Structures are given as structure tokens and as C-alpha cells.
Amino acid sequence: MDWLEDVIHYLTAQGLQITTAESCTAGLVVSELVSVPGSGQAIDCGLAVYSPEAKNRYLGVPYEAMSRDGLTSEATSRAMALGALNNSAANLAIANTGIAGPKPGDDGTPVGTVCLAWAFRHEGRVYVTSETQRLAGKRNEVRLTAAHQSLSRIPDLHRRVCDGTISPL
Template sequence: MELLEKISEYLKKHELKMATAESCTAGLIVSELASIPGSGQSIDCGLAVYSPEAKNRYLAVSFDTIESCGLTSEATSREMALGALDNNDANVAVANTGIAGPEPHDGIPVGTVCFAWAFRHNQKTYLMTETQRFSGDRNQVRLAAAHYALELIPKYHGEVLAGNAPSVDEA
């Protein structure tokens, strides 16, 4: 609970309003944050988008990206985060797509999750992506991924504030 309280306080302190675009966590990122009283002022929305069609419809993820890079890819998570940032009243968006289990898919091991964090600051958009692998059963992977996504918001937002994060035009 301490992690979630710290993240909620960080979002409030920095006047960040979050949107999530979640595939393998299916809304768990926003749900975990919402478990903290008062966190609602920092949440705009949480989208659970599993299918390629939903990713395209709600977030403008390109079918070409999905086909060429795969559903579980940093390229797909990048487009998900940018779509969530652009289509909502948020200045931070967190996205993920991955394989929670129970079986590997397209040669990608269970526990593989691709993340993206997008920030709008001083009329510029910044974006960071990474891939992690978590162990455990399906729900353990989902919870670990949700907490990881939240945990890195202060780190990446700090890089934006320090001028050390790439803007989308530079990424």
C-alpha cells in the first residue's frame, strides 16, 4: 500500500492527471491507484484494450504497427500511450501490452510486458518505453506489471522535468 500512496501523492503534488491504456493488466493499474483515498483527482480514465480492433478504435494504434511489430511490442505500447494521452484530459498516460499467461504466445515468454509512459509538459510530448519480464502465475504477473508501471511514473516524470527525456519528435 505504501507504494500506491507515494504514487498518489506524487501525482497530486505535480498536478498530474493520468490515463491508462492497459492490455495485459486489464485495468489493474488504474484500479490499484484508485484504491487510495483521494487518488481520484489524479485519474482521468482507464482503458482496458485487449484486441487489436480496440487498440485501433480507442487509441489509434496502427494495424500496420501491430502486424509488423506484434501486439506485445514497445512500438504497440508507444502508440497506446500516445493515443491515451491525445484522446483524454490527461497529462500522463501509462500503457502496457504483454503476455500474462498461462501460455507463451508467438514465441514470447509468459511474463513479458512492454510499457510506455507519455507525458505532456510545456506543450511538448515526451515518451519512454521499456520491456520487462515478471515471474509468477497470471495474476501475479498482472499485479507486478501494474505496480511497476505506477512505480516508474516519478522516475520518468523527473527526467521530463530535468530535461533529460526525449520528446516524441526526438524519440
Template structure:
């Protein structure tokens, strides 16, 4: 749990509040961070948004986008990140979609595939990063591994943004 404490310290030091939109992990990212005393200072909100209707209602993702790309993919994860930033005052949004199991889907990505997204507000710009990862194990091992991976990447992505290694997705006020 020490790395979670370090993350809370980092977020506190940099005045970063987090909001999540979680499909595959169903709130586990926010829940894992909440294990740390004092984490309430850095958590804005957490949504578990499984269904297309929830993604549309709470994050503003058009049904046409969901129909075009499906529920699991970096395109949807990016839209989830942007919807989370648009509907919160958080400086950091983490979102995910994926296939945790238990069975192997007939079509689409294999079990253990999780698309993760991070969105940062930094100096009046929005930065969005998405990746597709694969985690082994049963349903709950995949979910926990994905939640931990999402949290463990926060400091590195933030440093890359601060150091000018990542280009902004857009400027907030343009």
C-alpha cells in the same frame, strides 16, 4: 500501500492526471491507484484494450501497425501511449501489452514479458518512454507485478523529464 499514497500525493502536487490503456493488466494499473482515497483527483480514465479492434477503435492504432509489429512489443505500447494522450486531457498516459500466461506461447515473447510505456505532457512537449520487462509467476502475479512496476516508475520518469535528462518525443504545437 504507502507507496501508492505517496504516488497520489506526488501526482496531486504536480497537477498530473493519469489515463491508462491496458492490455496485459486489463485495468489493474488504474484499479491499484484507485485503492487510495482521494485518487479520483488524479485519475482521468482507464481503458482495457485487449483486441486489435479495441486498440484501433479507442486509440487509433492502424491495423497495418498491429499486423507489422504484433500485439506485444514496444512499438504497439508507444502507439497506445500516444493514442491515450491524444484521446484525453491527461498529462500522463501509461500503457502496456504483454504475455501474462498461463501457457508459454509457441512463437513470440515468453510468458511474463510485458512492454510498458509512459507518456508525459510537460511544457508543451510530449515525452514517451517504453521498456520491456520480464516478471515471474502465474498470470495474476505477472499482471500485478507489471501494474506496480508501471506505477512505481512514474515519479522517476517525471523527475528525469523535469531535470532535462530525457529528450521530448515531439512538441505538441510544432
């Protein structure tokens, strides 16, 4: 729990407010954040957008892009993060999509494949970064690990945005 408290302290100290667009984790990122007392000031909203229709309706992710790039892809997770950022008052959006199991995806994507994305609004510009991870464990272990990975990477990625290591769009 200490590391989660550290993330909340970082968010509040840096004036970051978060929104999420969660597919694979279905709300676990926000759930983990709110387990820390006082976290509410760092959270704008969280969306569980499981279906392609929800990703399109709430985040504006084009069906063509999901079809072309796949539902479990960095391109889709980046579009989700941007959609969440653009549809909220937050200055940080976390998005994820993946295959937690128990079976591989319809396209053969292996269980444990998770695509994470972070979008930041900083000094009037937007920055997006993403990564694909292969996580071990059963379904709920994959989901929880993905949620924790999403949160634990915030300080490092935010510092990289601030120092210019991550380029704006």
C-alpha cells in the same frame, strides 16, 4: 500500500492527471490507484484495450504497426500511450501490453514478457519512454507486478522529463 499513497501524493503535488491504456493488466493500474482514498483527482480515465480492434478503435494504433511490430512490443505500447494521451485531458498516460500466461504468445513471446510505456505532456511538448520486462510468476502475479511497475516508475520518469533527460518527440 504506502508506496501507492506516495505515487498519488506525487501525482497531485505535480499536477499530473493520469489515463491508462491497459491490455495485459486489463484495468489493474486504475484499480490499484483507486484503492487509495483521494486518488480520484489524479485520474482522468482508464481503458482496457485487449484486442487489436480495441487498440485501433479507441487509441488509433494502426493494424499495420501491430502486425509489423507485434502486439507485445514497445512500439505497440508506445502507440497505445500516445493514443491514450491524445484522446484524454490527462497529461500522463500509462500503457502496457504483454503475455501474462498461462501460455506463450502465438508468436512465441515468452510468458511474463510485458512492454510498458509512459507518455507525458509537459510544457506543450510530448515525451514518451518505454521498456520491456520479463516478470516471474503465475498469470495474475504477472499482471499485478506489471501494474505496480507502471505506477512505481512515474516519479523517476517524470523527473527525467522535467530535467530534460528524456527528450521530447
